[in-house]
Amino acid sequence: MKNGYSIIVNNLRKSFGNEEVLKDVSFKVKYGEIIGILGLSGAGKTTLLRCLIGLETPDSGEIIIDNKKIVFDKNKSNNKNQIRKKIGMVFQQFNLIPRTTVLTNVLIGRLPHINERGIIYRIGTYFGYFPQKDVEIAKNCIYKVGLGDKINSKVSKLSGGQQQRVGIARALAMEPIVLLADEPVSNLDPKTSEEILGLFKLISKNDNISIIISLHQLEYAKKYCDKILGLSNGKVVYYGSPKNLDEGIIKKIYSKK
Numbered sequence: 235m236k237n238g239y240s241i242i243v244n245n246l247r248k249s250f251g252n253e254e255v256l257k258d259v260s261f262k263v264k265y266g267e268i269i270g271i272l273g274l275s276g277a278g279k280t281t282l283l284r285c286l287i288g289l290e291t292p293d294s295g296e297i298i299i300d301n302k303k304i305v306f307d308k309n310k311s312n313n314k315n316q317i318r319k320k321i322g323m324v325f326q327q328f329n330l331i332p333r334t335t336v337l338t339n340v341l342i343g344r345l346p347h348i349n350e351r352g353i354i355y356r357i358g359t360y361f362g363y364f365p366q367k368d369v370e371i372a373k374n375c376i377y378k379v380g381l382g383d384k385i386n387s388k389v390s391k392l393s394g395g396q397q398q399r400v401g402i403a404r405a406l407a408m409e410p411i412v413l414l415a416d417e418p419v420s421n422l423d424p425k426t427s428e429e430i431l432g433l434f435k436l437i438s439k440n441d442n443i444s445i446i447i448s449l450h451q452l453e454y455a456k457k458y459c460d461k462i463l464g465l466s467n468g469k470v471v472y473y474g475s476p477k478n479l480d481e482g483i484i485k486k487i488y489s490k491k
């Protein structure tokens with residue numbers, strides 16, 4: 235089991251035009267830790283997650299994932315794709331292919347690994363052929379999220395909570411060391427939201443995967459996260475245990491300034 239930090243972020247800055255959205259953001263995440271990002275709408279939560287997965291290029295600062303620094307410079311050798319394979323993403327809108335089966339959706343999470351094996355494998359997946367080894371990994375992930383009886387069901391026939399479980403299984407099929415989830419429960423009712431957050435917690439502990447979740451509900455963050463990252467106007471105003479969150483800190487997180 236890996237110890238130490240899966241992600242280290244140092245002095246990250248990101249602007250869009252004249253608006254500086256991330257202002258000197260620094261934090262470290264241990265393997266197996268679950269982090270909740272809290273902040274007002276527009277605080278920079280999504281931008282931070284997008285920087286971590288390489289969808290946005292920071293203006294300056296450092297991101298180290300699994301002890302490897304991400305190279306942002308377009309002119310230098312780019313290791314972004316290698317790093318990206320270590321990070322799975324779970325979306326608010328699930329981002330699944332509704333007319334296909336749970337298994338097919340989860341197998342998509344295997345593509346970065348399969349494509350790496352060469353053009354023949356890549357063509358195979360295009361025609362729906364997936365190596366048995368990858369099918370087994372995908373099935374295991376489906377069992378892990380509690381959908382063992384739905385492997386061949388169409389995603390469109392599943393409830394919202396079940397669809398989000400498929401999204402989690404697809405991210406797990408990448409065999410990541412970090413899972414990022416951007417408001418993964420905003421489209422779910424309270425009971426289902428808690429089930430999904432409970433599943434994240436279980437995965438982080440059982441599989442030693444770090445999970446970073448942006449959340450709008452303070453109560454959920456307190457109940458399910460090991461640490462809270464409070465972002466206000468692009469700045470980290472709190473990083474620590476939910477136990478130490480007091481009224482003053484909560485006010486700071488949810489203030490505009």
Ligand SMILES: Nc1ncnc2c1ncn2[C@@H]1O[C@H](COP(=O)(O)OP(=O)(O)OP(=O)(O)O)[C@@H](O)[C@H]1O
Binds near residue numbers: 280
């Ligand atoms: N691609 C972009 N181009 C220009 N501005 C952007 C872009 N992406 C985000 N922004 C701006 O950056 C700021 C932070 O946005 P971000 O989506 O990161 O906030 P958030 O905390 O995730 O908000 P929410 O809780 O509403 O999702 C906002 O002012 C937003 O308009």
